[in-house]
Amino acid sequence: MLNFLLLLGGALLIALVAGQLVALVVGQTRALRAQAFSAQVGRDLLLTSLASARRAQRKADEAGAPWSGIRKFSVAKKVPDRGDACSFYLTPHDKKPLPPFKPGQYLTFELEIPGQKKKVIRCYSLSDRLNPDYYRVTIKRCPPSKPEHPAGLSSNFFHDHIQEGTILDVKAPGGHFFLDTSKEGPVVLISAGVGITPCLSMMNELIALGSKREIWWFFGCRNSADHIMKDHVVELAAKNENIRVHVCYSAPGPDDKEGVDYQHKGRVTVDLFKELLPSNNYDYFMCGPGPFMESITTALTAWGVPDDRVHFEAFGPASVKKKAAAPAATTADAAAAPAFKITFGKSNKVVAWDRAAANILEFATSQGVALPSGCCAGQCGTCVTAIRSGNVTYAQEPGSKPEPGTCLACVALPAGDLVLDA
Template identity: 40%
Template sequence: MLNQHTIDVIKSTVPVLEVHGTAITTTFYQRMFAAHPELLNIFNHANQKQGRQQAALANAVYAAAKHIDQLENILPVVKQIAHKHRSLGIKPEHYPIVGEHLLAAIAEVLGDAATDEILQAWTDAYGVIADAFIGVEAGMYEEARTQKGGWEGFRSFRVERKVRESEMITSFYLVPADGGVLASFQPGQYISVKIFIPGEAYTHLRQYSLSDSPDRPYYRISVKREDARGERPAGKVSTYLHEQVQEGDVLELSAPAGEFVLDEQDTRPVVFISGGVGLTPMVSMFNTLAKRSPERPAVFLHAAQNSQYHAMREAVEQLVSGKEHSLAQWVYTSPTEEDRAAASYHKEGYMDLEWLRSVVPNRDAVFYFCGPVPFMRTINQALHEWGVPEKDIHFEFFGPAAALN
């Protein structure tokens, strides 16, 4: 436990972290990777280059400082991050390394303002926070290892099928290479894929949502090919999966993880809202719902550029046709002439509150959404403006968490 003086000192640094947080975390990653380049086998290089990981860590450090006297307030965030850590293989021995370079980064960025008192307070606070993560993650490692069909670390899976779903998205059907039992998962969860790309100095880890229901004899991931755009280079892993990985090849997978899951105990209507490849966890949830709770009302709303970029549309429409009290609606930003002629979409443009209220029967429902960050900000704002309670709003980031407000 932290004493009151340490808590007061940590809280006094909150305004400083709000201003200098990203500079501190950027320096932290630079120092840590310089001293421990082997950790580049774990961290997402693309998120580092785009600054997303630095911003996410800065937000997490800021939140920890702000709530240092009531860390239970950030427990949901701790669990979310811990799931990612377990999926990536972060272990207790990594925490002293992080602590050393985080404290050094604080001292470097703040200079004389980082007094001995402040650095000691943050040393003590980091110890408490690290212990909390280690404890939570220990339970997650145990659960992943001991469940039926479970495993620790990475397990070899064979690509049984490779299916092109749209112009940009391809699905990979994965089965255990050893022929063993397949661990179950909660609809909405993800796995980490470890990729060894020829010519690359380090391995690459990427997390992909499982896009089918848990009762299948395979795991399915549906991967968007990230092409170069503006100054952003093409995604190395997604391009490799699309262009190089073929049926019969073997991939290394971690056990399923994640907090963004369908609450199957709730019997109220459920609304799934997705943009682009953000539909993958929604399809898993909807498939599960249709099989286990066919009487539960459901609305599936999806935004895409047009039908050429709309993955798994026919599968969702088939589920809707066979399920009472369900509805699917599509929003296309740039429908093709064929889309217009076939009336294959329901709205042109973007989702907004007025449209949501016109297609969702009422706000007494549970809402799940996922997609590009700007899309998620729009949906989050619309749901709050509509008066949907915070407890009924659930979302998932593909990548480091960002602010939706």
């Protein structure tokens, strides 16, 4: 009996140990399986997120996401035009798709020009609609402003040294002067000289979209020798009933025929609009030399066109005053306020702020303090200036955000006494 009990106890003990061993093995197997499962899940998740990142990248590439900083472009084609202008067709060196842009926007170039200590930064409007294969800019040679001054640095460099195959450093399209092609309202485009470029982009885009908007285009230049993109514009006017092109030659050449090469002798004026347009109820988009735009904007205001329907692009600091800055200069508060003291630290100049100045860049230039500039629209960042003390305001939020302690002089106004590192 004792033996039997001992045997039973032993058997029970063995069964218990065996059960525990089995439980341990099963438990470990489960744990290992769970580990393997979770590793698999981790791998799957990783693969899924990689795939979705790749998909997002592919999508961005297909749509052509805008790039930040510099992208390399090759000059695919260089086509000389009338009016000492030349078009440059640019293709991305990385062969990836081009991001879309709004017609009227521009590219910013950083040029390394021999003999210049720093990179030369200049903006050029996109002169065609978005084409999947290229961006196009059209650049006019800038002559010396006075015989003793050098000819324009960048424009002449483009004409003389940028050839097919040259690689250029380009910032993404930008700018606030553009046509909203989702709207249907009638528009008047007004351009003079090389100011034709953003309007060309607008016109080409509207035509490509099959827009039936009522479009008037007033273009002024001296004569047919200066008439940039003449054949293209004549052709698009002939083919599109909704587009009325009126060309004004201020000094027609001996072979220029009125009614053929041009429609009006003289300059583009608001009197001409009053004669031809059924009303003043249009959106006006304008680009040309400063005095030309100033005279047109003043006359449009006098004709009763609200400010928010007049859009313009200035091609440089000496051009039309930015309207956005006007309120600060004209309100009773501003007139009554004490004059701010502006100190240009490096130049050792302390001067009273001129309330008629459109921005700090313009004011600095008028005081003989040279600040670098590019777009003059708060986009390219070229005019960034360090502030030693004081604050600035922006009538319009700058497109490229300045670092704390600096300002974009081309769109900034002093908010009080200001000491600039300039």
